[in-house]
Amino acid sequence: MDRDVSPNLIRMWRVYRTTKEMCLDRGYLMLEEDAKISLDEFRAKFSREDGEPDRQRMNFSLQPSDTMLKKYSDPPTTKNPNPTPAIGTIWVEFNSDENVGLKQLRDYMQHLMNGNFYSGIMVCAKPMTGMALRLLRGSSGMDEGPKGGVEVFVEQDLLVNITKHQLVPKHVLLSKEEKQQLLERYRLRETQLPRIQVTDPVAKYLGLRRGQVVKIIRKSETAGRYASYRWAI
DSSP states (O other): OOTTSOHHHHHHHHHHHHHHHHHHHHTBOOOGGGGGOOHHHHHHHHBOTTSOBOGGGGOEEEOBOHHHHHHTSOOOOSSOSSOOOSOOOEEEEEOOOSSOOHHHHHHHHHHHHHTTOSEEEEEESSOOOHHHHHHHHHOTTSTTSOTTOEEEEEGGGGSSOGGGSTTSOEEEEOOHHHHHHHHHHTTOOGGGSOEEOTTSHHHHHHTOOTTOEEEEEEEETTTEEEEEEEEEO
16 A cells, blocks of 8 residues: 555545445445445545545435335335335535534535435544434424435444444345335344344444345254344334
């Protein structure tokens, strides 16, 4: 690795790659190569003249794939043969401010609303202020926030892709239809399923919403692979 590369640039390259991988794993449309950007490419695209990363140039938006749209749609019915998906275009922003508070969050939400983005991910250098987090928690359903809400990540949490750790099993989000079929097959209510908190690191990575069910595939020495299910709360 080039010794002349700023440690901050290397750090942001890792954060950027994990963020792209996260969006790809959720089902947004993206070329896999975009998530595998090399350090040299990253430096050419996003470094300032002083060699430090220019976070503003790193921002991007993505559209959901057809598979993702299906996963976030209610099962079709006679009355509603083409249900509207509860997902849409996302705007990902890398905030360069030392402290992110109410002003930055409000500006970000306004940008999402002006650009007709369904949801947003804000990556901050440091944790948000308590007041901003309170606004964030109360913004769903309010006029000031986008329909799909805002997720906030701290750069430190995206330095490594936790889903690539050998001890983390594969998590797959079930569509509403698959969830319905699962409950019917085992004659269960969703409340009878084991739970996963939406604040769990893997749940956060996948952007799980309350009420969704995730399939967890583990390797087994005897069975080869086996699946279990978790209900997001």
